């Protein structure tokens with residue numbers, strides 16, 4: 001064989017090999033781990049500058065963050081105005097808070113986490129029935145952040161369930177295994193939605209927006225979209241080379257996040273990545289891009305990411321809430337005046353979907369693209 005032919009043949013073999021591997025990675029991290037790996041494949045290795053700095057326990061300089069705590073029971077009682085001030089401060093300074101005494105029973109919380117664990121333990125073929133690369137599919141099992149576009153994959157598998165109008169038609173599309181998934185997820189999502197509605201009312205009040213005829217129809221905030229995302233981060237043999245989720249902000253108004261007892265969530269605060277300490281049965285609540293836009297930049301949609309670890313897998317359940325898919329999202333006219341000019345372009349859900357499906361994940365790029373002044 002002449003040397004050129006030799007090079008071409010080698011290239012072809014390499015292409016085939018990589019093509020085959022690409023296909024393997026699309027099947028998710030659990031599937032990959034089931035083959036008994038001891039090193040992570042190149043596909044998951046981040047460039048050095050994007051890798052997390054994982055601090056060993058013995059070194060004791062890990063930076064943990066106690067997020068502001070909002071006591072939901074207090075918010076509903078005579079101290080409401082005081083709690084609203086703390087809520088506003090948390091949304092301005094951190095974009096995050098932990099919500100305690102929220103009234104959702106710990107059994108409901110444990111049930112959805114258990115069901116999540118069981119789902120990801122199902123045989124690959126069972127989970128694969130729900131795999132789809134269509135970002136708008138009402139039920140979607142997938143991997144990484146945006147598996148259609150990500151150059152480097154992240155160490156996450158997920159199940160996304162659209163919860164818009166929990167009709168029996170919609171529920172029949174949800175996974176039938178584990179047997180109690182539909183019941184646990186619909187029960188949980190209804191309660192999370194109710195909590196969100198009360199919270200978003202408090203957020204609007206904290207912004208000084210009251211329900212009057214001049215303001216956007218506030219019903220839109222309550223009757224909007226909801227997406228439940230069950231995240232599974234399997235234990236990882238080389239956690240310092242990859243991430244469970246890359247730095248990102250959430251697109252919606254508010255995200256209510258449950259995490260199990262394994263830590264991993266980090267938020268960016270004053271230029272540092274700080275680990276959020278899990279509080280059992282509490283929610284981590286964060287401001288999304290739509291709320292930053294609506295509040296004309298007063299409340300911050302903050303970058304966060306997820307670390308993985310070598311000994312434990314981790315489950316989290318995010319309930320993402322926003323306006324109805326067809327609504328326009330714009331800075332509230334109530335918050336704009338001569339000294340506070342409009343800072344963001346109007347947007348809608350379709351624009352967001354178009355943006356994320358058309359570019360590789362680049363941290364806060366969607367929100368940045370909506371800014372009028374950079």
Ligand SMILES: O=C(O)CCC(=O)C(=O)O
Nearest residue numbers: 229231259265306316318
């Ligand atoms: O798993 C976590 O702690 C965070 C998940 C997250 O950021 C998301 O689902 O958007």
Ligand SMILES: [Fe+2]
Nearest residue numbers: 248249250304
């Ligand atoms: Fe997130």
